[in-house]
Amino acid sequence: MKQMTIGRLSKAAGVKVTTIRYYESINLMGVPDRSTSGQRLYDDEAVQRLSFIRHARDLGFPIDSIRDLIDLQHQPGEDCAHVDAIARRQLANVRLKLSQLEALEGELKRMISACEGGTIASCKVLESLSDHGLCLDGHDAKGLSA
Amino acid sequence: MKQMTIGRLSKAAGVKVTTIRYYESINLMGVPDRSTSGQRLYDDEAVQRLSFIRHARDLGFPIDSIRDLIDLQHQPGEDCAHVDAIARRQLANVRLKLSQLEALEGELKRMISACEGGTIASCKVLESLSDHGLCLDGHDAKGLSA
DNA sequence: CTACAGTCTACAGCGACTGTAGAGGCAAGG
DNA sequence: CCTTGCCTCTACAGTCGCTGTAGACTGTAG
Structure with a gap:
């Protein structure tokens, strides 16, 4: 499954559709591709990222900390x-x-x-x-x- | 001390001035008297009531529950x-x-x-x-x- | 073709305040 | 009397992390 709609992403990661759109609006999730009719299309990487966010939220991390953690993830050589x-x-x-x-x-x-x-x-x-x-x-x- | 300004009430009950005004706006605290220049004037009863609210908030009671508790206080004959x-x-x-x-x-x-x-x-x-x-x-x- | 579920945007609301702006009030010291 | 400096006023926006609503459009199964 290469591309999925927001509903499928929602189920895959266990995060509500409205919440995903909210995460996009605050730049926690990146801007996704769109179908010709304007629907958001996500790939497996989005599932990974959203699952990470969800797990961190479950543990009570505030959004800003999660943003930091995601930034850090993209610098694998740095000290942890x-x-x-x-x-x-x-x-x-x-x-x-x-x-x-x-x-x-x-x-x-x-x-x-x-x-x-x-x-x-x-x-x-x-x-x-x-x-x-x-x-x-x-x-x-x-x-x-x- | 018969009448006090909002700042004194604030200190007496340990609740911020802005919070007292907020409580008034949501009808948790009653409408106080005003001085000729428009400043709110409170009496000792207000101190009692605000202290009650503060203590209940400290214990985590939501505002609506506190409203109920205050209503109940005024019906001393009822079952508790x-x-x-x-x-x-x-x-x-x-x-x-x-x-x-x-x-x-x-x-x-x-x-x-x-x-x-x-x-x-x-x-x-x-x-x-x-x-x-x-x-x-x-x-x-x-x-x-x- | 029709029904119905899914998706879209934009905005208001939640709880319990906090912060800001700009104006006016009041008491004490010079 | 005047200044200084704190106190108070109103009104409204912002906080956090979403949730709910309205109204329109899209995609799919029967």
Whole structure:
């Protein structure tokens, strides 16, 4: 299979059609060939590249880091220290979020287990939320909302 | 101190001025009084409410849930089951994210420790990212990027 | 030939803010 | 009184990584 449409690429790499077009619009995926009627045509290299992107996204790498990683891939003679640094930075980010989430989990658990039913007026959960300064002093939970 | 400007409220509750105005724009904070020159004036109740919001945000509650919690606060006679449900849902969200992040951490750690330096061409990190299907099959890491 | 799935562009929306621009307000020091 | 310098105002664009929508066109199977 030499050339494929965006739908086939989408299935091959496990990335939605709209997302592929989005990646093209931000220059993360290159500009593909077009059929005479204007449809995008991709080759196997595009599958490779898109799979790489998808895997990196699954691991939480931001788009900019992925761009860097792809650039680096095309300089095979270079030292891989830079790649390593990007991965380590990502690991550090993940660990930071982990520790923040663990703190949140602890507090939520504590809050919920304090609640013994009853009315709003006596609700320990709302009490905990109203009492400021109980926990997590100083740091916040940016990007952790759900 | 009966009335305070937005800057003082900001310090009192630990929420940025711009964020307070944003909360007002989405009707999370009520419409405050204004001085003759048009500056917002808040009272201690606003400090309470904003602190509550901040604490809930720190715990990752989405704005809509916080809105619900505030509504419930004003019905002290009701059963607190609803409050409990909101908190439990948030705890479930946090736990889901935790487990996803733990998986990410594991894979990143594995990737990085496989790297023994050298050139890009032999970089295990890039290899791991190129080999698809190694891990995390089927689920993705939405909202976990950093 | 007809139906239907796939593809196209362009733009708005999500969540929870943050940043910017340009204007006006207020209190303290000289 | 005037300046200095911070505070506040509004309105809107930008962040991140997409997702959803509208409306038109294309390709294919029956």
